[in-house]
Amino acid sequence: xxxxxxxxxxxxxxxxxxxxxxxxxxxxxxxxxxxxxxxxxxxxxxxxxxxxxxxxxxxxxxxxxxxxxxxxxxxxxxxxxxxxxxxxxxxxxxxxxxxxxxxxxxxxxxxxxxxxxxxxxxxxx
Numbered sequence: 001x002x003x004x005x006x007x008x009x010x011x012x013x014x015x016x017x018x019x020x021x022x023x024x025x026x027x028x029x030x031x032x033x034x035x036x037x038x039x040x041x042x043x044x045x046x047x048x049x050x051x052x053x054x055x056x057x058x059x060x061x062x063x064x065x066x067x068x069x070x071x072x073x074x075x076x077x078x079x080x081x082x083x084x085x086x087x088x089x090x091x092x093x094x095x096x097x098x099x100x101x102x103x104x105x106x107x108x109x110x111x112x113x114x115x116x117x118x119x120x121x122x123x124x125x
Contacts, residue, residue, distance in 0.1 A: 031073045033057065034066070038075050046077045 002012050020028075037053045038045055045053070047067045054061055070077075 027069060027072075030054065030059065030061065030066075031069050033059070034069055034075060035073060038070075043075075043078050 002009050005012065033054060034050055037050055041049070047063045047070065050070070051061060051063045051066045054066065
């Protein structure tokens, strides 16, 4: 291992015995706070929101540092609407937001992109 890292054996073992720095201790403490805040936010909080929550607790951190610590802790934000919130799409909701397009055969249908997005076929009142 020492040959692979290109360090002497004494340096390698000295590094293992060395106490943690203040920054490493603070990072571990921040990671613990990040995990609890992240779970309280239903895994939807990103770096900016977590940074603000940490500032409320009295920590001064940058958004980039929060991102690095999140990556180290394995916290991945699920903030996209499709993965975190499932909507029940009803005909009334679709009719209130989108207009129907009449096709060539006289049947009413939605625009093809809307039909693909909401997985609907030929709905219309």
